[in-house]
Amino acid sequence: MQLWQATLLKLCGGLKLHLMSRLSYKLICLLLTLVGGIAVTQLKRSLFSVNTSSMAADTEGAVKANPPPSTVDPERPADFFIAENPWMHDGYTIEKNSRKAPRDDGDGPTATPARADVHYVVVKKAGKVLGRFDANVYFGLGNSADFALFPFLGGKTQQLFISQDVPRGGCQWIVSLSPRYRIIFDGSKYGVGREGYDLATKDLDGDGVYEVIAPITDFYDLQDKMSISAIPLPDIIFKFDPRKKMYRPANSLFRDYVFQQLVTVPKVADSKAQDFQHRSAVISNLLIHVYADDEKTGWNLYDRTYSLDDKKEMRRRIKALLRNQPVYKFIYNHRGRKS
Numbered sequence: 001m002q003l004w005q006a007t008l009l010k011l012c013g014g015l016k017l018h019l020m021s022r023l024s025y026k027l028i029c030l031l032l033t034l035v036g037g038i039a040v041t042q043l044k045r046s047l048f049s050v051n052t053s054s055m056a057a058d059t060e061g062a063v064k065a066n067p068p069p070s071t072v073d074p075e076r077p078a079d080f081f082i083a084e085n086p087w088m089h090d091g092y093t094i095e096k097n098s099r100k101a102p103r104d105d106g107d108g109p110t111a112t113p114a115r116a117d118v119h120y121v122v123v124k125k126a127g128k129v130l131g132r133f134d135a136n137v138y139f140g141l142g143n144s145a146d147f148a149l150f151p152f153l154g155g156k157t158q159q160l161f162i163s164q165d166v167p168r169g170g171c172q173w174i175v176s177l178s179p180r181y182r183i184i185f186d187g188s189k190y191g192v193g194r195e196g197y198d199l200a201t202k203d204l205d206g207d208g209v210y211e212v213i214a215p216i217t218d219f220y221d222l223q224d225k226m227s228i229s230a231i232p233l234p235d236i237i238f239k240f241d242p243r244k245k246m247y248r249p250a251n252s253l254f255r256d257y258v259f260q261q262l263v264t265v266p267k268v269a270d271s272k273a274q275d276f277q278h279r280s281a282v283i284s285n286l287l288i289h290v291y292a293d294d295e296k297t298g299w300n301l302y303d304r305t306y307s308l309d310d311k312k313e314m315r316r317r318i319k320a321l322l323r324n325q326p327v328y329k330f331i332y333n334h335r336g337r338k339s
Contacts, residue, residue: 077161091126093124098117098118098119116139121133121134121162137170146163148161157178161173162175174212182245200214215235217233226279232283237254237257248330258288262285278306279308291331
């Protein structure tokens with residue numbers, strides 16, 4: 001075979017191999033496309049199936065019971081505070097105002113030029129003031145006041161949430177704006193509330209209406225007996241009463257939920273810090289029972305578990321605080337009679 005014939009044969013062979021490679025490449029691409037298409041189709045079907053079943057589950061959940069309350073995180077209306085001021089909504093004007101107030105430096109109100117800026121919220125309609133939300137909550141550096149919309153009563157209609165705050169303290173209100181203006185929750189009336197972010201909402205009974213959960217801070221008076229972080233802040237659950245058209249204390253209706261907060265009482269030790277923990281745990285358990293309309297069980301538990309020398313003193317001080325606490329009076333003054 002001549003040289004030129006051998007060269008031509010090699011070229012033809014290379015060309016054949018190249019053509020085969022191109023054909024193989026195209027075939028592989030075609031197969032990948034086909035497989036990819038099938039995979040995407042299956043993925044879409046899978047996603048559609050998940051979404052459909054999720055929607056079905058949501059619909060079924062609306063008809064049947066909601067998940068157990070302990071598995072659902074509470075929502076915080078304060079997460080929706082509105083920065084705009086004033087703010088217009090449905091014919092209402094909601095605005096933050098401020099006033100000057102005597103500053104308390106610890107020795108009582110002073111007449112010095114330095115005065116605290118106290119912020120509060122006003123609600124108006126057609127130029128008329130319908131409500132001024134000021135519980136006189138402030139300290140030396142003033143306070144803050146904020147508002148938000150939140151669907152407390154379920155559905156698409158939202159209610160106005162107002163909070164006046166200081167560190168570790170405050171007061172909150174809920175106002176229904178439709179069909180007419182009405183205050184449906186007043187923290188100052190029941191002596192509940194801390195900072196706005198401490199008020200939580202949760203649909204505990206699955207009826208589509210949020211319960212409101214707010215702490216009581218009266219027991220800060222016991223800070224000579226405990227570190228401030230260990231002082232019990234019992235949660236009060238408020239349920240909306242459609243007959244009275246307002247939120248009312250209702251811990252006794254949700255005992256399964258509130259009793260989840262009962263804690264193990266640590267033993268008394270030589271450490272003062274451990275004494276704090278012991279005292280805090282016993283009093284916390286007592287108050288959980290008291291506000292669940294189960295006072296007798298609470299005090300029996302206190303008698304069995306409190307092991308410090310100031311047992312009688314603490315009993316006396318706790319009872320004195322309870323006697324003046326509005327939620328306590330509501331529970332035990334309304335017992336056995338229609339309200």
